Amino acid sequence: MLDLLITNATLPDGRTGMSVAVQDGRIAEVTPGLAAPAHETLDAQGLLLAPHFVDPHFHMDATLSYGQPRVNQSGTLLEGIALWGELKPLLTADALIERALAYCDWAVAKGLLAIRSHVDTSDPSLLAVDALLEVKRQVAPYIDLQLVAFPQDGVLRSPGGVDNLTRALDKGVDVVGGIPHFERTMADGAASVKLLCELAAERGKLVDMHCDESDDPLSRHIETLAAETLRLGLQGRVTGSHCTSMHSMDNYYVSKLLPLIAESGVSVVSNPLINITLQGRHDSYPKRRGMTRVPELLAAGVNVAFGHDCVMDPWYGMGSGDMLEVAHMGLHVAQMTGQAGIHQCFEAVTTRAARVMHLDGYGLEAGCDASFVLLQARDPVEAIRLRATRLKVFRKGRLLAETPAATAALHLPGRGDRTRWMLGEH
Numbered sequence: 001m002l003d004l005l006i007t008n009a010t011l012p013d014g015r016t017g018m019s020v021a022v023q024d025g026r027i028a029e030v031t032p033g034l035a036a037p038a039h040e041t042l043d044a045q046g047l048l049l050a051p052h053f054v055d056p057h058f059h060m061d062a063t064l065s066y067g068q069p070r071v072n073q074s075g076t077l078l079e080g081i082a083l084w085g086e087l088k089p090l091l092t093a094d095a096l097i098e099r100a101l102a103y104c105d106w107a108v109a110k111g112l113l114a115i116r117s118h119v120d121t122s123d124p125s126l127l128a129v130d131a132l133l134e135v136k137r138q139v140a141p142y143i144d145l146q147l148v149a150f151p152q153d154g155v156l157r158s159p160g161g162v163d164n165l166t167r168a169l170d171k172g173v174d175v176v177g178g179i180p181h182f183e184r185t186m187a188d189g190a191a192s193v194k195l196l197c198e199l200a201a202e203r204g205k206l207v208d209m210h211c212d213e214s215d216d217p218l219s220r221h222i223e224t225l226a227a228e229t230l231r232l233g234l235q236g237r238v239t240g241s242h243c244t245s246m247h248s249m250d251n252y253y254v255s256k257l258l259p260l261i262a263e264s265g266v267s268v269v270s271n272p273l274i275n276i277t278l279q280g281r282h283d284s285y286p287k288r289r290g291m292t293r294v295p296e297l298l299a300a301g302v303n304v305a306f307g308h309d310c311v312m313d314p315w316y317g318m319g320s321g322d323m324l325e326v327a328h329m330g331l332h333v334a335q336m337t338g339q340a341g342i343h344q345c346f347e348a349v350t351t352r353a354a355r356v357m358h359l360d361g362y363g364l365e366a367g368c369d370a371s372f373v374l375l376q377a378r379d380p381v382e383a384i385r386l387r388a389t390r391l392k393v394f395r396k397g398r399l400l401a402e403t404p405a406a407t408a409a410l411h412l413p414g415r416g417d418r419t420r421w422m423l424g425e426h
């Protein structure tokens with residue numbers, strides 16, 4: 001007797017009429033038209049069943065702090081960092097935990113069950129580190145929360161930066177972070193990349209650095225990150241986040257850079273909502289988009305994923321934990337409006353993001369965790385177009401969240417009353 005049998009599901013790869021059998025929290029079988037006894041059955045009615053959403057780049061220590069102590073007036077990255085500096089002395093562990101847990105509730109409702117969050121290690125008290133380790137413990141039954149030791153003020157630029165970051169790793173933070181473009185000089189930035197990659201190699205940790213989050217075409221720390229990855233044998237274990245300077249780089253240089261990134265197995269995480277908002281702020285017109293070269297990276301064989309980065313914090317006053325909104329913005333900014341491009345944007349917030357995080361048991365195949373989302377959409381294209389309602393969210397076979405289908409009751413003169421199920425049917 002199965003624990004759960006889902007029938008008549010459409011999968012992201014286009015297969016329809018599929019049954020997904022669940023036993024002991026795992027997918028036992030994925031096959032068309034299976035009829036088997038189960039404690040619980042769910043008719044998906046031809047709708048899309050997708051593996052849960054994954055956010056490979058977030059800042060949970062800052063989330064839901066919008067307006068504290070004031071709002072970012074210029075809308076720039078640098079004012080955001082300064083504002084975060086004003087907020088930090090006022091932070092308490094309790095308030096930080098409460099905000100983070102509230103965000104995790106939103107995330108689960110949106111089918112977002114794995115999050116890689118950076119945590120600022122610049123404050124020697126490591127208050128935010130302790131708070132997010134506590135959040136990680138509390139949400140473990142329903143969210144995979146992976147933490148990155150992130151030296152927001154620069155690991156070399158801020159006093160005690162290396163020591164603080166190392167102590168955060170000792171406390172159990174999973175990934176080594178960095179911010180080379182915020183160090184004092186290009187040389188210091190390169191030195192920080194080298195030092196942090198060596199630290200990760202010594203400790204067997206993954207690496208995820210904020211890399212070249214700038215419009216400066218000469219900010220080339222991604223090159224050093226890729227070269228250090230190769231030198232230290234860290235292929236497949238390293239991520240460069242943002243990489244917005246690549247938007248402004250010389251095309252000849254990029255033609256040499258892309259194969260290097262591919263060779264090094266470095267993943268790139270772009271954050272479309274934030275990159276389109278924070279970059280290009282010093283331009284008049286034309287204004288640069290400030291997002292990295294997503295289609296070109298994908299064509300070169302690089303794993304590219306999309307992150308949310310911020311929700312209602314010193315850098316960004318919008319957002320709701322909806323990775324379909326992130327994919328929607330990504331496909332617009334990168335002009336990935338062809339069918340293949342839209343599917344790649346869906347992968348950027350699901351399978352490709354899971355690869356960045358090295359998630360075990362992720363996917364919709366026999367043997368994977370039964371962690372998936374039933375969407376009010378018939379395929380990934382419609383899911384992104386509608387930012388589709390998450391009808392049901394399961395983790396390891398357990399129902400975590402339900403949202404009623406979006407419908408509109410219409411009262412139209414001359415056409416009578418009718419209900420539209422918001423699938424875009426004609």
Ligand SMILES: [Zn+2]
Pocket residue numbers: 057058059118210309
């Ligand atoms: Zn970030």
